[in-house]
Amino acid sequence: MNDVADIVLGGAGYAGLFRAVSEEDAQAGLAAAWDAGIRAFDTAPHYGAGSSEERLGRFLRSRSEYTVSTKVGRLLYDDPSAPDGVDDFYGAPKRARLRDYSAAGVRQSVADSLDRLGLDRIDLLLIHDPDEYQAEALAGAMPELTRMRAAGVVSGIGVGVNDVDVALRFVRETAIDHVLIAGRYTLLDRRAETELLPECARRGIRVLVAGVLNSGILADPRHGATFDYRPAQRHTIERARTMDRLCAKYDVPLRAAALQFPRRNPAVAATVIGAGTETEVEDTIAMLNIAVPEDLWHELDRCA
Structure with a gap:
């Protein structure tokens, strides 16, 4: 058995x-x-x-002893005219997404997620991408999640974001116990390292790090590679x-x-991997088991 106690399978890859x-x-993945x-x-209504x-x-229906996290902030509605490829998800059901960070929206989102998952419980709920909806999320979603945690409906609550400043606001202004930060603690982008990770460590908040390949450039830094889901700039490609x-x-391998x-930072509780198919999962596990010399880490640190 591989040492994967600190590994979470993200749900975007196998959702298209x-x-x-x-x-x-x-x-198969x-x-x-x-x-x-x-x-x-880790999954989300947004994914696919x-x-x-x-x-x-x-x-999961035929299995036991696992944990599931999902997210709130987007409600789904059937929409026969929904185009394929919205937000880069392909082959998805014909559904539209509506942002809703209200308390009622949280309750509806959780009920819908439980129905789609076919489960009677979710372990961790994260407010998903509240960047432009922070006031609504702080006034509506956050108190509702806090109530759900107190009632034992969920074990953990937090935010799932790409922006360090947004994460820090929720860390400092609310009683969350988890932060999922995507793309901001990687070989190429260490913005979470200065304030967010130390702040979470001080407060006992579990940090899940996602997007560690920065949407592909750290898997293959070729010309035309993507960084943060957009074509990478030349200087970023050269650094990679x-x-x-x-x-x-x-x-x-890079x-x-x-x-x-x-995994090198004790403030990080888990890494969320984005593998979506059997081949990608097997490759990821193989990469996690390759010994990386300390001298290489030092050299990579110097060119960060």
Whole structure:
């Protein structure tokens, strides 16, 4: 069994992020993660317009002893005219997303998620991308999540964001116990390192780090690679290529170092991986098991 106690399988990949994934391939990817020992799963209504939750639920129905986190902030509605590829999710059901960070919206979102998952409980609820809705989320969603935690409906509550400042506001102004920060604690982008990780450590808040490949550039820093879901700028590609050359000196794939990077910080409780198919999951597990020499970490730190 691999040492994956600090690994969470994210739900965007098998829900069609960037390219459609068949039901068969999605289930095979989930099975590969399970067989590798992964027992923590993070999903969201946003991922594949509900298909991530539905696929995860179908997989987990015959299994036990796992944890599931999902998110609130987007409600889904049937929409026969919904185009394919919205927010880069392909092959998704015909559903529209409506932002709603109210208390009522949270209750509706949780009920809908439980229905799609086919479960009677969610372990962790995160407010998803409240960047432009912070006031509504703080006034509506946050008190409702706090009430749910106090009532034992969920075990943990928090935020799932890409923006360090947004995460810090919720850390400092609310009683959350989890932060999922995506793309901001990676080999290329360490913005979470200065304030967010130390602040969470001081407050006993569990940090989950996602987006460690920065949407692909740290898997393959070729011309045309994406960084934060957009075409990477030349200087970013050059930094990634420099890191790639450093890794090659030690016969370590760049993606192995990128995937293992968050594990070096004791403030990080878990890494959320984005693998969506059996091949991607198996490759990710293999990368996590490659030994990365300390000298390489030092060289990568110097060019951060």
